[in-house]
Amino acid sequence: MFIRIKTNSKTKGFSMAEALVILLLVSIALAVSVPVITSRTPPGVERNVIDCILSNATDIVFDENGDITTYPESGSCYAAYFGCQVDKDNYCNTLKFYADGQGTANQQLTALKILRASCDKGGNTACDYFLTRCIGNETNCSSPDVKYTLRYYLNLLTNIVNTGRAYIQTKGTDYYSWNMTTFVNAVNTECPNCGDKTACAVKGTGECPLPPDPACGAEDIGSIRVSKCNNTYNLVANNVDPGGAGCWEGLNTDCSGTGCSRPVCNWTGAEQACIALNGGVDYGEKGWRLPARDEMQQWRVTYDINSAIIADVKTAMDLCDYSSSYSPYCDYYSGCSGSNGSYCYPYRMWSAEPNGSSYYRYSLHNSNWDGPNSFSTTYAFSARCVRSL
Numbered sequence: 001m002f003i004r005i006k007t008n009s010k011t012k013g014f015s016m017a018e019a020l021v022i023l024l025l026v027s028i029a030l031a032v033s034v035p036v037i038t039s040r041t042p043p044g045v046e047r048n049v050i051d052c053i054l055s056n057a058t059d060i061v062f063d064e065n066g067d068i069t070t071y072p073e074s075g076s077c078y079a080a081y082f083g084c085q086v087d088k089d090n091y092c093n094t095l096k097f098y099a100d101g102q103g104t105a106n107q108q109l110t111a112l113k114i115l116r117a118s119c120d121k122g123g124n125t126a127c128d129y130f131l132t133r134c135i136g137n138e139t140n141c142s143s144p145d146v147k148y149t150l151r152y153y154l155n156l157l158t159n160i161v162n163t164g165r166a167y168i169q170t171k172g173t174d175y176y177s178w179n180m181t182t183f184v185n186a187v188n189t190e191c192p193n194c195g196d197k198t199a200c201a202v203k204g205t206g207e208c209p210l211p212p213d214p215a216c217g218a219e220d221i222g223s224i225r226v227s228k229c230n231n232t233y234n235l236v237a238n239n240v241d242p243g244g245a246g247c248w249e250g251l252n253t254d255c256s257g258t259g260c261s262r263p264v265c266n267w268t269g270a271e272q273a274c275i276a277l278n279g280g281v282d283y284g285e286k287g288w289r290l291p292a293r294d295e296m297q298q299w300r301v302t303y304d305i306n307s308a309i310i311a312d313v314k315t316a317m318d319l320c321d322y323s324s325s326y327s328p329y330c331d332y333y334s335g336c337s338g339s340n341g342s343y344c345y346p347y348r349m350w351s352a353e354p355n356g357s358s359y360y361r362y363s364l365h366n367s368n369w370d371g372p373n374s375f376s377t378t379y380a381f382s383a384r385c386v387r388s389l
Contacts, residue, residue: 048079049094053103053110060117066147068120081114085123092118092125099129105144112148119153119164127153127167131175134186141186154190154199165198172202211278211287211387219316222298224291224386228318230263231288231385233272237337245269248336248380250344262346262382266339270350270383277385288385290352295386317384339380348381 052059052075059072060081072078083091095118098111118126134141134150142151153168175183190199194208216229230247238246247265265273270290277288299313336344 051076052080081117084118122163138182231273264380267377274385336380340378
């Protein structure tokens with residue numbers, strides 16, 4: 001005889017619906033327990049790195065050029081960058097995990113910032129990360145922020161004291177010789193020809209050869225070399241476009257001698273004359289260019305605005321005015337057709353300022369500095385090209 005035992009369904013285990021609900025709750029619990037950065041440090045993750053990233057590494061301060069000006073001397077950010085610098089435990093690995101984009105965009109940027117600090121201080125593992133990150137993907141050579149990438153180091157001048165820069169130059173020279181495409185492209189972008197950048201040292205081209213002196217010679221005055229004569233872009237009167245480049249071989253009929261025939265240029269012509277002195281290549285860092293106002297101030301007896309120009313400087317640059325105390329006679333005169341008023345002013349000299357609009361002029365006849373914007377750029381003045389020593 002069989003006896004049927006009646007059981008409660010609740011003692012049989014979970015129903016299918018109940019099991020699904022439980023699985024869903026477990027999944028949510030697991031997801032919550034492993035966020036991008038957990039409040040509880042999982043094995044292999046350095047707590048100091050996490051804390052520094054959460055603080056946006058505000059203890060590591062940059063200037064407008066992207067150079068680090070302040071390194072923390074204590075706290076989590078000090079431990080984070082120094083731990084990676086000396087390759088301690090998992091400091092570098094934790095930073096690289098977030099720098100590879102495993103967290104938020106802000107966490108990635110902060111991790112790269114800490115790695116930059118480590119590399120700057122001589123952390124080879126951190127420096128290697130920037131190298132391999134660029135080699136693996138060309139976008140990473142300058143993204144997401146150039147100052148946290150290899151491009152920052154390639155752009156540094158070789159005379160900059162930065163341990164990471166020196167390491168990257170040495171290691172990068174090998175990579176460049178091995179013709180690693182993405183790395184070679186990054187180097188060539190920063191140094192297409194030659195120069196003082198680390199990229200040029202990696203490439204092996206080094207500094208560009210110094211431009212030759214003009215045929216008339218040059219004189220070293222202060223921190224610059226100054227051409228001893230006007231360098232003319234062309235000697236064609238610019239009647240069509242007064243703002244275009246123009247230079248004129250002026251002739252003052254009121255006097256005699258070589259001092260009466262001096263080439264003069266409008267501002268654009270003067271600028272082009274200096275570029276032409278470099279063989280048609282834009283002057284750049286060490287090439288010939290128009291002098292800045294601050295450089296022209298070095299030629300004065302004192303820094304007073306009305307101070308006379310130093311006598312031997314005036315002689316060295318073959319300058320003239322129309323005062324009785326200095327010869328040859330170089331008054332203004334008519335003869336520069338197409339310039340402002342068709343007059344030539346050999347006793348005034350062009351200068352240039354970085355903003356491109358505040359042009360200063362030195363008037364030799366009264367030792368006054370004129371500007372900014374006190375004269376139109378279409379006037380015909382003397383030009384003296386200079387270059388940094």
